[in-house]
Amino acid sequence: MESFSLILAIVVVTALAFDFTNGFHDTANAMATTISTGALKPKVAVAMSAVLNLVGAFLSVEVANTISKGLVDEAGIRPEVIFAALVGAILWNLLTWLVGLPSSSSHALMGGLIGATVASAGFGAVHGDVLVTKVLIPAIAAPLVAGLAAMLATRLTYRLGRKADGKASAKGYRAGQIASAGLVSLAHGTNDAQKTMGIITLALVAGGTLAPDSDPPMWVILSAGVAIALGTYLGGWRIIRTMGKGLTDLQPQQGFAAQTSAATVILASSHLGFSLSTTHSVSGSVMGAGLGRKGGVVRWSTATRMFVAWGLTLPAAALVAALAEWVCGFGDWGTALVAVFLIASSAGIWKLSRREVVDHTNVNDHDGGEPAGVVTAAMAAVTPPPAGTVAEDLSATIPAPAPTDPAAPPAKTTV
Numbered sequence: 001m002e003s004f005s006l007i008l009a010i011v012v013v014t015a016l017a018f019d020f021t022n023g024f025h026d027t028a029n030a031m032a033t034t035i036s037t038g039a040l041k042p043k044v045a046v047a048m049s050a051v052l053n054l055v056g057a058f059l060s061v062e063v064a065n066t067i068s069k070g071l072v073d074e075a076g077i078r079p080e081v082i083f084a085a086l087v088g089a090i091l092w093n094l095l096t097w098l099v100g101l102p103s104s105s106s107h108a109l110m111g112g113l114i115g116a117t118v119a120s121a122g123f124g125a126v127h128g129d130v131l132v133t134k135v136l137i138p139a140i141a142a143p144l145v146a147g148l149a150a151m152l153a154t155r156l157t158y159r160l161g162r163k164a165d166g167k168a169s170a171k172g173y174r175a176g177q178i179a180s181a182g183l184v185s186l187a188h189g190t191n192d193a194q195k196t197m198g199i200i201t202l203a204l205v206a207g208g209t210l211a212p213d214s215d216p217p218m219w220v221i222l223s224a225g226v227a228i229a230l231g232t233y234l235g236g237w238r239i240i241r242t243m244g245k246g247l248t249d250l251q252p253q254q255g256f257a258a259q260t261s262a263a264t265v266i267l268a269s270s271h272l273g274f275s276l277s278t279t280h281s282v283s284g285s286v287m288g289a290g291l292g293r294k295g296g297v298v299r300w301s302t303a304t305r306m307f308v309a310w311g312l313t314l315p316a317a318a319l320v321a322a323l324a325e326w327v328c329g330f331g332d333w334g335t336a337l338v339a340v341f342l343i344a345s346s347a348g349i350w351k352l353s354r355r356e357v358v359d360h361t362n363v364n365d366h367d368g369g370e371p372a373g374v375v376t377a378a379m380a381a382v383t384p385p386p387a388g389t390v391a392e393d394l395s396a397t398i399p400a401p402a403p404t405d406p407a408a409p410p411a412k413t414t415v
């Protein structure tokens with residue numbers, strides 16, 4: 001094992017802490033729809049996801065190499081820069097978890113790394129071509145591709161199963177959901193756990209304990225896999241609630257289509273070395289599945305909050321990381337001050353979360369949480385009602401004739 005300085009040990013521990021937050025922040029990606037449709041009990045779902053995240057961490061190192069070798073110039077990057085990057089990423093993860101928004105842990109990490117690198121070495125140390133081709137373009141394309149695929153898959157699923165027995169069909173799709181949720185968890189491990197591997201590898205290169213262009217050592221792969229698995233098992237219940245109930249109402253057919261589409265996109269991106277946001281992919285597929293069912297709608301007010309968070313992730317994490325790097329530049333006492341700030345802020349956010357506890361016992365006690373919004377109401381208004389509804393509505397709006405008194409004289413009719 002490599003020799004460690006104190007600052008390098010702090011960076012590795014902080015990176016694993018980020019990996020832990022990534023795990024509970026992104027549990028919803030794999031298991032929110034499975035839990036919301038009742039295919040799996042909440043605790044069973046997160047345990048299954050944790051195991052498969054750990055397995056997925058060993059399947060590839062392409063994404064790790066993108067981060068450790070491609071995004072920023074290794075020369076001149078000090079361990080303190082990476083520490084500052086992790087501070088920005090962790091705080092953004094915790095803030096968005098507190099408010100239940102499924103934002104991208106990947107982009108928080110990228111933003112933190114870019115912000116700290118620019119503060120330390122200038123814009124020239126960031127490889128803009130890699131940033132555009134392997135981070136920004138996938139960030140835009142992933143939710144669109146996954147959403148379109150999920151919408152088409154949902155429509156095809158309902159068309160093929162329109163004559164099937166309802167209960168048998170729902171049972172079969174719940175089984176399919178479990179399998180597809182496992183695939184998403186595996187894909188999440190291959191993509192997100194690798195990001196922490198890449199950060200630790202970059203720190204080891206910056207600290208002089210690894211040669212440039214080295215692949216992640218086995219102990220780095222194992223520790224990153226274990227950290228994200230533990231975080232996944234803890235369960236990010238607030239975000240699971242938003243993804244499973246707050247964004248749209250899913251039936252088993254839709255959950256199966258959403259998860260299968262997202263897993264396909266994530267696995268393909270991991271193979272190509274794209275630092276993809278699994279959150280963007282799964283959120284897009286959930287919205288696509290919501291629109292794919294006749295009469296199904298998306299709560300666009302919740303979706304809009306998510307889009308805003310997505311847009312703020314990179315710059316917000318970059319700004320915090322740049323400030324942290326500036327303070328770290330004052331020496332050991334500056335680094336210590338940033339570490340104390342991180343611990344105190346994390347404790348404060350956790351204390352705020354205790355005001356309204358969300359866990360496996362109440363994660364599904366939610367009806368959407370907010371009005372459907374103008375777009376959803378308009379879509380619902382133009383959706384053809386089921387057969388018989390129009391006649392029932394008309395009969396409900398036409399008043400019944402008033403009873404007549406047999407003894408009363410006949411009414412006169414005026415022509």
